[in-house]
Amino acid sequence: MTDFRTPLSRARGSGAAGHGAAHWVAERVSSIALIPLTLWMVYAALVIAGTGYEGAVAFVAHPVNAVMIVLVLAVSGWHMHAGARVIIEDYMHRMLGRSALLILNLFVAVLLTALAVFSVLKVALGGAL
């Protein structure tokens, strides 16, 4: 294994991602936000599981619930992208496969979040009624 990194770049603390601690910190901050958001999501899932279509629409149409759902989707979308990124960086060592998976991870996470947020907003703003 050839190491192109200089002792200085090692000393600067660049990790497997090739740069500093910003991703690490962002992952922790999003996990702090996800503690209350996850608990709320479990509550929301229980409410939604107990009602049919009309009840679910009414729940999502409530402004507080709509905002909470969008927050859950956005923060967990960010967090799962960050987490999967670390796993890819740990296990994939060949440049091409690693880059392809990192890009796929980003696209899938953003696409899932965009689709879900759009649908929730459509229902919340009256599009499903």
Place this chain on the structure above:
Amino acid sequence: MTAPARERPLSPHLQVWRWHLTMLTSILHRVTGMALYGGAVIVTAWALALGAGPDAYQGFMDLMASPLGRLVLVGLTLSVFYHLANGIRHLFWDAGLGLSVTVSFRSGVMSMAFSVVATVIVWAIGLGSGAP
């Protein structure tokens, strides 16, 4: 830099470590995290079905009420609670707390126990409230 004599195992060294509890909790954290990635696909499908109207929504809910759907949802509930509890454990570690062998062993057992108990309670509430 001289090349090593042989290929050495790369991080996280899965193939050279003896199995122990804190290793299991760490691996479970990643496994449940990836399971929740799949959970995000299901949540997105729920949102799309809700936006698509009553028929699509009923189809989605029927799928979730099927035996396979139930199995997946129970697995996701376990994953949510384990990843939540173990994530809090990681946050304490990041703050430099609870890193001793005794405490990390104990908190690992607590994370796993919490995820099972919380899953049982949530499903008892869900099924008790007359969910289909």
